[in-house]
C-alpha cells in the first residue's frame with residue numbers, strides 16, 4: 001500500500017497504526033535506512049605475473065610457490081566479491097586495491113608493453129572482470145626495484161596510467177566519502193640516485209603531502225590507503241611536516257588507514273591516530289579481502305567481516321554469505 005503525502009497527512013496517528021502494522025513500519029524503516037548505506041571491498045598485493053616471468057626468481061619456497069598462484073587467487077577472490085549479496089539485496093559498489101598490482105617489470109623497453117601481452121594487461125583484465133569499479137593504488141613492485149635497469153618513476157607512471165587509468169596518487173569521492181590512494185614511493189627514500197637501502201622506508205614528498213593535507217582539510221569522512229604500513233613510512237619529511245602528524249591532525253575525519261606490503265594481517269589499532277590495519281594479500285591467500293559498510297548519514301565505516309583475519313598470519317577464514 002502506498003500513501004501520497006496528502007493522504008498521509010489526513011490520517012490520524014491511530015488510523016496509521018491501524019493501516020500499517022508494527023512489522024510493516026519496521027520493514028519500511030529498515031529498507032529506508034539501509035538503502036543509504038553502501039558496501040565496498042579492499043584487496044591488496046595481487047602480484048600478477050605473465051608468461052615472461054622467470055620461475056624461481058623469489059626468495060624461499062613460499063614466495064616462489066605463491067607467485068605462481070596469484071592469477072588463480074585473484075580470480076577466486078573476485079568471484080567471491082562479485083557474488084556478495086547483502087541481506088538487503090545490495091552488492092559491493094567499489095573495490096580498492098592497495099598496491100603491488102603486478103610483480104616487477106619484464107622489460108625496460110616501454111614499447112614492449114604494447115607489442116606483447118604482459119602482466120599489466122593480465123592484471124587490467126582481471127580487474128575489469130569485477131562487477132564494480134576497481135581503484136588501484138601503487139606498491140613497490142609496481143615500480144622497478146633495480147635502479148640500474150633504467151626504468152624511472154616517470155616510465156612507471158606513464159605505463160600504469162596507460163594500463164590502469166590511474167595517477168600516482170589520487171582521491172575518489174563517492175557518496176559523501178573520500179577515498180585517498182597515497183603513494184609512499186615519491187619522497188626522498190625512493191630517489192633514483194639515492195641509497196637503495198633507504199627504499200625499505202616509504203616517503204611521500206612535499207608536493208604530495210601538501211595535496212594530502214588539502215584533501216584532508218575538507219573534513220569529509222575519509223579512508224586512507226598507502227602501500228607501506230605506517231611503521232615503515234617516514235613520520236616526518238620536511239622539518240616536522242610528514243604523514244604521521246598529518247594523519248593525527250585529521251584523525252577525527254579518518255575512518256581507517258589501510259596498508260598492504262607485509263602480506264599479513266596486523267592490527268596497529270590507534271597507534272597513528274585513526275585505526276590502522278595492515279591487510280593480508282590475495283597472493284598468499286584468496287580469502288584475504290575486507291568487506292566494509294559505509295553509512296553516509298553518520299559518516300562512518302564498519303568492517304563487516306572483521307572476524308575473518310587470522311591475525312599476524314597471511315590467512316583469513318573463508319567469507320560466508322549470510
Ligand SMILES: [Fe+2]
Nearest residue numbers: 045100139261
Ligand atoms: Fe607485495
